Amino acid sequence: MEIKEVVLPEEKQAVKVFLEKNQLRYNDDIEYTIYIKENNRIIATASTVKDIIKAIAIDEDYRGYNLTSKLISYLINYFQTKRIYHYKIFTKIENEKYFETFGLQVIARTDLVVLMESKHYGIKDKLKQIKVKYNIPNQDYCALVLNANPFTNGHRYLVEKAQEYNDGVLIFVVEEDKSMFSFAERLLLVKEGVADLKNIYVVPSTEYLVSNLTFPNYFIKDDSISTREETLLDAIIFMDYFVKEFSIIKRLLGSETDIITLKYNTVLKEILGDLIIEIPRKRKDDIVISASLVRKLYQERNFKALEKIVPETTLEYLKQRWVFF
Numbered sequence: 001m002e003i004k005e006v007v008l009p010e011e012k013q014a015v016k017v018f019l020e021k022n023q024l025r026y027n028d029d030i031e032y033t034i035y036i037k038e039n040n041r042i043i044a045t046a047s048t049v050k051d052i053i054k055a056i057a058i059d060e061d062y063r064g065y066n067l068t069s070k071l072i073s074y075l076i077n078y079f080q081t082k083r084i085y086h087y088k089i090f091t092k093i094e095n096e097k098y099f100e101t102f103g104l105q106v107i108a109r110t111d112l113v114v115l116m117e118s119k120h121y122g123i124k125d126k127l128k129q130i131k132v133k134y135n136i137p138n139q140d141y142c143a144l145v146l147n148a149n150p151f152t153n154g155h156r157y158l159v160e161k162a163q164e165y166n167d168g169v170l171i172f173v174v175e176e177d178k179s180m181f182s183f184a185e186r187l188l189l190v191k192e193g194v195a196d197l198k199n200i201y202v203v204p205s206t207e208y209l210v211s212n213l214t215f216p217n218y219f220i221k222d223d224s225i226s227t228r229e230e231t232l233l234d235a236i237i238f239m240d241y242f243v244k245e246f247s248i249i250k251r252l253l254g255s256e257t258d259i260i261t262l263k264y265n266t267v268l269k270e271i272l273g274d275l276i277i278e279i280p281r282k283r284k285d286d287i288v289i290s291a292s293l294v295r296k297l298y299q300e301r302n303f304k305a306l307e308k309i310v311p312e313t314t315l316e317y318l319k320q321r322w323v324f325f
Helices: 009-021 067-081 093-100 123-133 153-165 183-193 228-246 259-275 291-299 312-324
Strands: 003-005 032-038 041-049 052-058 088-092 104-109 113-118 141-146 169-173 200-204 248-254 276-279
Touching: 003 067, 009 032, 009 041, 009 052, 032 067, 041 067, 052 067, 067 093, 088 093, 093 104, 093 113, 104 228, 113 228, 123 228, 141 153, 141 228, 153 169, 153 183, 153 248, 153 276, 169 183, 183 200, 183 312, 228 248, 228 259, 248 259, 259 276, 291 312
Parallel strands: 052 088, 141 169, 141 248, 169 200, 248 276
Antiparallel strands: 003 032, 032 041, 041 052, 088 113, 104 113
16 A cells, blocks of 8 residues: 655645535645545545644544555655654544554544644743843733734724733734735834834734645635534634643633634634623724724725724835835
């Protein structure tokens, strides 16, 4: 039983069909796939996205033949060729004990799915490093998680409201790079947009929060809506790790109309309970300020209209960006 890499379109299609038979999806973000074939049919497969192993499936007739072990060992070797020594697995809950034999530990689990990672430099180490790198003092914080694509007066309003609940504010900027504005741009604009406010700390969200790792379809605005379990994982990770490491006493959310983000926020409220405070969106001239509106006006080069709904720092950046992009 030789392990093969997916190269041809027909191989990819065959893997998709096989996964569907096993109640799994072949997400568009998958970067690398391997499979095992016997008697001219696929009997096992696994894929990777960056440092994540996912979409593992074994034909029912071939379970108990150690095929999962072969696939995982192959992918671990593949990671090493890419100099990836810390990796994660997103899998069904019934596989948890099995993957512990590979030295993996649980980050979070729901009733149906579990997220695991190798023990070297895990989530706790990553968050401690951020705390040191960004000189975050030991105190209580009100937290916001912003994509800020780009930073608007609406985002600024949320930050100011957060300061009403607690003097110290932590802003986690979504690190996943699947937006019009890159993570580096968004981080810069948030920092510049709150530079005049005291006791505000702007840091990366890490791959553990609102990312491809825990919420694969968060950024896909179509019918491919993330499962409730994936959303739960994100909320559980925030509660179990971010709240504890950063002494977060409140998390502010802006009110939402987008169906995906609305469902995400509903789960956050369910898991985080009294930690959540939802704030109605800021309006200007009876128009709700949103990043999507800013992007639309930016593409239309309507800087006059943008003056009313973004901070001066964002406005100046958008004007310069238009010239160089």
